[in-house]
Amino acid sequence: MAAPATTLPAKAKAQAKGKAAEARDRRGAARRPESSPLERNQRRTFWPFLTPALVMFVLFFVAPIVFSGWLSLNRWDGLGEMTSRGFANYPALFRDPVFTGALKNTGLLLFVGGGCVFVLSFAITVVLRDMRDRNVVRYVLFFPVLVNPLVFGVMVGLLFRPSGIVNFVMEHIGISDPPKWLGEQNLMTMIVAVTVWSATGFYTTILMSGVEQIPRSYYEAAELDGAGAWQRFRHVTLPLSWDVVTVCAIFWTISTVKVFELILVFGGSVGGAPPKDTWTSAMYVYQRAFNTTSTRDFGISSAAALVSLVLITIAAVLLRRMMRRDAIQFS
Amino acid sequence: MTVTTQVPARAARLLRPARWGAGAVRALCAVNLLLLAWMVLTSLRGTKEVFDDPVGLPTEPHWDNYTKAWQTGGFGEALGNSLFASLASALIAVAIAAPAAYVLSRTKRKVGGRMTMLFALGLGVPGQLIIIPVYVAFARTQDFTHLKLLDSMQGLILVYVGLAMPFTVFLLTGYFRSLPVEVEEAACLDGAGALRSFVRVVLPMARNGLITAFILQVIGAWNETLFSLVLLTSSESRTLPIALLNFIDQQQYQGNDVGGMFAGVVIIMVPVLLLFVVLGQRLINGMTAGVGK
Secondary structure, three states: OOOOOOHHHHHHHHHHHOHHHHHHHHHHOOOOOOOOHHHHHHHHHHHHHHHHHHHHHHHHHHHHHHHHHHHOOEEEEOOOOOOOOOOOOHHHHOOOOOHHHHHHHHHHHHHHHHHHHHHHHHHHHHHHHOOOOOHHHHHHHHHHOOHHHHHHHHHHHHHOOOHHHHHHHHHHHOOOOOOOOOOOOHHHHHHHHHHHHHHHHHHHHHHHHHHHHOOHHHHHHHHHHOOOHHHHHHHHHHHHHHHHHHHHHHHHHHHHHHOOHHHHHHOOOOOOOOOOOHHOOHHHHHHHHHHHOOOOHHHHHHHHHHHHHHHHHHHHHHHHHOOOOOOOOOO | HHHHHHHHHHHHHHHHHHHHHHHHHHHHHHHHHHHHHHHHHHHHHHHHHHHOOOOOOOOOOOOOOHHHHOOOOHHHHHHHHHHHHHHHHHHHHHHHHHHHHHHHHHOOHHHHHHHHHHHHHHOOOHHHHHHHHHHHHHHHHHHHHOOOOOHHHHHHHHHHHHHHHHHHHHHHHHHHHHHOOOOHHHHHHOOHHHHHHHHHHHHOOHHHHHHHHHHHHHHHHHOOOOHHHOOOOOOOHOHHHHHHHHHHHHHHHOOOOHHHHHHHHHHHHHHHHHHHHHHHHHHHHHHHHOOOO
């Protein structure tokens, strides 16, 4: 933020006078005749214009976090008396194999799924760079991210039935003993695969916006130096789109912690819960708080939700730390 | 290595994987399109047909799958609810977020930067953290006032507006920043007040950004599942994802109706795809806004 030159002497004076004086001076500066009428208008409308959005934000983001923090210190089924448990919910959570399993599944989506998305979307980006009809292709790859994942759950359920289309095709090309696609041991792999498939187009588009800004001349220079496709990727594309990769990694972290619909429908049923082996942290919170067939406990599920927020925060901070590079300007 | 041997070798090395890669990417595209077509076709087939011959085309279109989904599956009512909830929430969300985003994009105050950051941080808060407090708060408010918030459209819309704040404010702040200040200065010199200049000058200039924010919020609310699953309990207030989930659920007891289920899938999927076909690049730009530039 560039401070206008006129405020500089005011600042120096204020430092001598102390903080109260500084605040007074700043308010005084706001009334200065040389500030334009537009700026004055903008200053006057700041709070009235901002407040409605801010109120909604506080109601639906800040307050719930605080309230969850308090709920997580209690045991409560939502109807009866609330009993205080102190911090006991948190150790109990990590002793629950279903919760640690849910964290493991979220981790699987985050790291294994994330790795696949990274490799696939970078590969597609590099390929698309030289394709003439790249915009059409990009559109077709992009659309799954706009569709409710429930749809893909239903779709995969019919495609991979034992007598479904996939096995039908496999039989025709000579594989008579296909894997049990939707068996419980394979469900998580399928969930990761479908998530990766539906997200790849979105990340490809983001990466492309970064890669397209790299000047062609860099590649020509690299080629003249005898760099092959892999070396050009490793030493030109990757380092110069690193900022975009960081943003993608943070997007991916946030979105994997929210994965819910696909798991819900992959169990084949909503009346009962999907198999516990496939729960993610979002599913764990939902089942512990709102599944009518078991005892609900808002305390432990709030604790689980907070743990996922803490994990997102840690992951985002670590990602920024690990991937920090100096900003690159192409001129 | 001399230049003469290097060039053909390099060309071969470059061309082969590139052509192979392009083929693979085109194949992936074809798979995506085939899957779309297959879902639409399946929605027109009878259940027995689908099970007997998984790859076949519909012998005669079973339009009754749609009437069944529409009436007994409750997709008709759910479509109305989904339309209402997503359009209303998007309109209100943009109306609330636009003024906030505008002042955040123009202010020179320190607190402005912090507020922009605060809204952006909201993007990282997962829904499962918000749902329990919102559910409890709605239940309590309902007990004390006559305002129906659980199992009602107004409650759901309120939640969707709240949830839309981080992204909508973030997107629009970036958009307002890209608009020139000179026009506002001119309006101000002509004696337009702050509100008047915002409504008459800034908003029309920002029309494209506002429409993008609106459409993205419509799609977001259209697909939203967790909150409507928890907050809506009666069959009259269901939205489309919940109608689909219920349809799947019913099959456990009433036998399979694959055609009807895919009719429901098509009803959920097609409006979004149509929007994407019409507004493609604009939606992509909105969803990837603030990245890489």
